[in-house]
Amino acid sequence: MTIVDLTSMGEPQTDLKKELNARLTKLQDEISDFCFQCGKCTSGCEAHKLLELEPHKIVALLKRGLLNELVNSDIIWTCMSCMKCRERCPQRVAPVDILFGLKNMAVASGKEIPGKYTGMLQSILSMGLIQDIQQATTRTNKTVKRDELGLPPLSKPVDVTKFHAGIMKIAMDKV
């Protein structure tokens, strides 16, 4: 297992895929059964007005077993994870968690990960955080970094090799 495998989350991750599949099937069989399509989730959905995400439809499609279609669709990546759907669902279905499961499944299936997720993951693997110290711009157009502001040193993994090994185990040991 190399960094490339982990960041692309490509084919070698059959175990993870199997586990995710089991979880989603469970959601499909048990959780989505509770959904009576009241649409409360969609009425509050932050991504609905802007990007036409309809959480109640996601649950309905999952219930009908259209797992592959969902995993391969772009709509699952429009969720803003505001969690209003989970909070307000009278049946405790939590569409937001179904969407996280579907996105994880898409990644484990080797589908291309949209946007900057790969870059963030690579940064976590190499130094522990999603980004290293950045220059901030002031109102007067000066640039400053944290040490110039008198802030203490950045807290990050001390032994990166050990840290890295820990993360790699997640991919290999099928957590």
Add this chain to the structure above:
Amino acid sequence: MTMKKKYAIFPGCLMPTEQYAYELSIREIIPLLGIEIVDLEGFSCCGEPMKSVNQFLTLYLSARNLAIAEKDNLDVFVPCAMCHLALSECQHVFENNPEMKKRINGLLAAENLTYTNKRQIVHTVDLLHDHIGLETIQQHVKKPLKGLKITAHYGCHLIRPSEIGRPVDSENPQKIEAILTAIGAEPTTCPQKLDCCGAPLLTNLPESALTKTGQKLQAIQEQGIHGMVDVCPWCHKMFDNRQTKAGETVAAKLAVPVLYLPQLIGLAFGLSPDALGLDLNLSPVEKLQQKEEA
């Protein structure tokens, strides 16, 4: 004399690498209010930004960070709403899923870490409101912010899901409003109070993310509110740092002063704007200072 309560600060990624104003203002006001902030080595990302990619990775990273605090027997102060949710969710999973706890701890052993799930996790809002208390905050006010109409943005990750335990109410949070009253300001609510800042979409749909930001700021501006406070580096990055760009997405010239809550508290305490990092806010915060002086 009681011992000063100590918390290990868990900075996360965004605050210590670019949102310096939040960290500066926290390190100014929290010790002043009798809380000792302890810096620990070795923290990593909380894992939440990776939740869409791999939820197990999120859980592992959260547990790893909590385990580091546990080593020093310290409770954890998490200023970022996103990190606060990740760590709280880890705590919730560990409590309800002993098998998962065992598996994650098995992996953590590689770094000689283990998490028994005994740390208290606080965010800026409950640290100020519940643990420090409004009375203590009030005692430190030197320049009450009279007549300032301020609206509070809590951030989705701080208020939901209530099922796993959040520091404020999910539908009608009031703790920031109470703090605003304590420092003499006038908390002002708006129908957009619970609207998302858009930041979670930055990773893959940055244009839509900014539209979300612009829509909320535009609504606030139209209601004649003087300014907004937030308590999450992600929300602040959108509302303050990217306000001009957000305005372009809704074809509006936005000029809403946006401050981190600890910055506004610091101003009421009479601290210097420099010490509070006000120079790093890119929204028109001078409008607020002018109002204050008038």
